Amino acid sequence: MWIITKIGFFSVVEKPEDAEGGNLTIRSRVRSDLENLRDRYLPDMGEIGDSTASDYRFRAVAPRDAVSAAMAALVAGIDYSNFKSAVSVTQGYGRAEVYGHVWGELYRLQSGRFEAPADDPRMI
Known part of the structure; x- marks a missing residue:
């Protein structure tokens, strides 16, 4: 799912390794987008990885329920x-x-x- 917000652009997916742990992977092209998301809405997000070997350079994993709550908070905050x-x-x-x-x-x-x-x- 692509999510474009006033704090950043995100691609949220379930990688094979995410399913068992109930997690989702949040990817972005810009590190500060993930930092904004973590700092404002998703404190349960794990460490932000950085790899030039994939199409989304920056990514982190978070619990699915926490990601859902963060997205709901983003919607609730539309002003x-x-x-x-x-x-x-x-x-x-x-x-x-x-x-x-x-x-x-x-x-x-x-x-x-x-x-x-x-x-x-x-x-x-």
């Missing part, structure tokens, strides 16, 4: 009427601009311009 403007205030214009590009790409779904070739390696 803005325009997401990109809130991001600009909390993380700066550069991050808001990146999110604006994501918004534009996702707009393609609404406009029906989203078909990719079946053999597109980005779809794996």
Whole structure:
């Protein structure tokens, strides 16, 4: 699951090693995003790993229930009427601009311009 918030961008997944312990892996492209999440909403998050050998450089593991509670707290704390403007205030214009590009790409779904070739390696 991709989660884009005013404190950061996260990819939350259940790795095979997570399932047995009731954990989830939270990944990010920016270390400070995970630090923000841990400091504000997810104190049970484990150590943040750093690896240039994977597509998400930064990752940490946390109990599934704690991740769920953190996501609920993020939703409960929504205090803005325009997401990109809130991001600009909390993380700066550069991050808001990146999110604006994501918004534009996702707009393609609404406009029906989203078909990719079946053999597109980005779809794996």
